[in-house]
Amino acid sequence: xxxxxxxxxxxxxxxxxxxxxxxxxxxxxxxxxxxxxxxxxxxxxxxxxxxxxxxxxxxxxxxxxxxxxxxxxxxxxxxxxxxxxxxxxxxxxxxxxxxxxxxxxxxxxxxxxxxxxxxxxxxxxxxxxxxxxxxxxxxxxxxxxxxxxxxxxxxxxxxxxxxxxxxxxxxxxxxxxxxxxxxxxxxxxxxxxxxxxxxxxxxxxxxxxxxxxxxxxxxxxxxxxxxxxxxxxxx
Amino acid sequence: xxxxxxxxxxxxxxxxxxxxxxxxxxxxxxxxxxxxxxxxxxxxxxxxxxxxxxxxxxxxxxxxxxxxxxxxxxxxxxxxxxxxxxxxxxxxxxxxxxxxxxxxxxxxxxxxxxxxxxxxxxxxxxxxxxxxxxxxxxxxxxxxxxxxxxxxxxxxxxxxxxxxxxxxxxxxxxxxxxxxxxxxxxxxxxxxxxxxxxxxxxxxxxxxxxxxxxxxx
Numbered sequence: 001x002x003x004x005x006x007x008x009x010x011x012x013x014x015x016x017x018x019x020x021x022x023x024x025x026x027x028x029x030x031x032x033x034x035x036x037x038x039x040x041x042x043x044x045x046x047x048x049x050x051x052x053x054x055x056x057x058x059x060x061x062x063x064x065x066x067x068x069x070x071x072x073x074x075x076x077x078x079x080x081x082x083x084x085x086x087x088x089x090x091x092x093x094x095x096x097x098x099x100x101x102x103x104x105x106x107x108x109x110x111x112x113x114x115x116x117x118x119x120x121x122x123x124x125x126x127x128x129x130x131x132x133x134x135x136x137x138x139x140x141x142x143x144x145x146x147x148x149x150x151x152x153x154x155x156x157x158x159x160x161x162x163x164x165x166x167x168x169x170x171x172x173x174x175x176x177x178x179x180x181x182x183x184x185x186x187x188x189x190x191x192x193x194x195x196x197x198x199x200x201x202x203x204x205x206x207x208x209x210x211x212x213x214x215x216x217x218x219x220x221x222x223x224x225x226x227x228x229x230x231x232x233x234x235x
Numbered sequence: 236x237x238x239x240x241x242x243x244x245x246x247x248x249x250x251x252x253x254x255x256x257x258x259x260x261x262x263x264x265x266x267x268x269x270x271x272x273x274x275x276x277x278x279x280x281x282x283x284x285x286x287x288x289x290x291x292x293x294x295x296x297x298x299x300x301x302x303x304x305x306x307x308x309x310x311x312x313x314x315x316x317x318x319x320x321x322x323x324x325x326x327x328x329x330x331x332x333x334x335x336x337x338x339x340x341x342x343x344x345x346x347x348x349x350x351x352x353x354x355x356x357x358x359x360x361x362x363x364x365x366x367x368x369x370x371x372x373x374x375x376x377x378x379x380x381x382x383x384x385x386x387x388x389x390x391x392x393x394x395x396x397x398x399x400x401x402x403x404x405x406x407x408x409x410x411x412x413x414x415x416x417x418x419x420x421x422x423x424x425x426x427x428x429x430x431x432x433x434x435x436x437x438x439x440x441x442x443x444x445x446x447x448x449x450x451x452x
Contacts, residue, residue, distance in 0.1 A: 033363055061240070062239075063240070063251075064239060064240055064241070064242050064247070064248055064251060065240055065241060066242070066243060066248055067248050067251065067252055070252055071251075071252065071255050074252075074255050074256055074259050075255075075259070077259070078259040078262055078263060081263055081266075082262070082263070082266050085266055085267060085270045085274070086266075086270060088270070088274050088277065089270040089273035089274045089277055090273060090277075093277060093281045097358070154363075154364060155364070157376075160373070160376060161376045161377065161378060162375065162376060162377035162378065163377075163378055165377045165378070165379065170363075170364035170365075170368070171364075172362070172363075172364045172365065175363045175364050176362075176363065
């Protein structure tokens with residue numbers, strides 16, 4: 001039971017896809033100019049993650065290892081197209097226009113393929129679904145946070161509601177790409193600082209979660225033992 | 236025989252991929268069939284919503300009752316005719332001009348005599364916070380209106396740049412922003428977008444004036 005719960009919550013904080021795994025940075029920077037865009041993009045990605053993780057975990061024993069990546073991509077692309085069609089039909093039109101090209105681009109979001117390869121291809125459907133939803137929610141929360149920060153710093157409003165009514169002239173930096181980089185960078189730094197603070201308090205050496213960075217990704221890299229050895233040497 | 240998962244037989248791999256692709260295509264065909272109707276409805280609702288905002292009350296289907304004309308430089312202007320009881324009560328013109336970052340697409344509603352009623356921007360990619368403000372007609376919500384309820388308003392939320400064309404008629408001299416010697420106000424820092432919007436309003440008004448015969452049938 002506790003592992004099921006862990007599968008779900010780890011995506012929200014301990015293995016947050018944006019702040020810890022640093023995956024899916026493109027949508028994080030591009031669509032978060034307002035809190036509403038952030039939350040919608042996050043939810044769309046969550047839906048794709050849930051579907052693709054479920055299907056990939058169901059077919060994981062059928063797929064020959066040699067062609068697993070193309071098969072995963074087909075599955076993911078299918079779900080993304082479904083989400084795209086559904087949004088076109090049922091989401092508010094201006095929201096669909098605002099997210100625009102970034103909905104089809106969920107296909108190439110590293111989080112989705114990353115979870116398929118790192119989790120769904122090794123675990124059962126239930127755990128994979130929980131992992132997908134947890135990761136998706138972590139992504140959604142981070143995107144909403146970045147969106148809120150950018151929206152508030154640029155015009156003093158949250159979710160298109162002016163909170164500081166005396167704020168008349170928009171401040172452009174946070175609403176544009178450079179501001180996105182600065183804010184995401186601050187969040188990453190804060191996350192690292194917090195984790196280090198915790199580790200130091202426990203009297204341990206802070207080590208980023210193993211097996212979660214690029215060096216440990218097995219999609220195109222050597223076997224995991226070598227990679228771990230490499231990173232140990234570096235330290 | 237080797238385990239299926241470790242097979243390296245190109246034909247088997249190819250067939251498997253083809254099968255996966257085929258299944259995916261089937262699923263997508265099904266979903267696309269199911270959503271085709273709602274997507275069309277959403278697009279039509281969007282189009283009609285914009286037309287209702289710039290035209291007086293009508294009882295026909297302006298999005299069906301339209302003429303497309305070509306300007307001298309090849310760009311297209313679409314006219315939508317609004318009728319009530321068979322009589323023409325207004326015309327909306329839709330056109331496009333280059334803005335600061337890509338095309339700015341707008342819709343202008345006219346009275347039958349060519350007077351501008353309202354202007355609306357349908358599509359733009361201008362700078363958020365500057366050019367986008369010139370184009371947006373979004374209701375300004377604050378924490379105070381959130382609790383007390385927004386004041387009831389007739390028609391569209393105001394926009395100083397777009398609203399200034401209401402009541403104007405084209406007489407053949409181009410409208411310009413004050414910076415270029417005209418009388419149209421513009422927003423500092425968003426001159427290019429303001430210019431584009433002014434040019435769009437003028438071009439549509441002028442297109443309507445010169446083709447009134449043809450359009451007001």
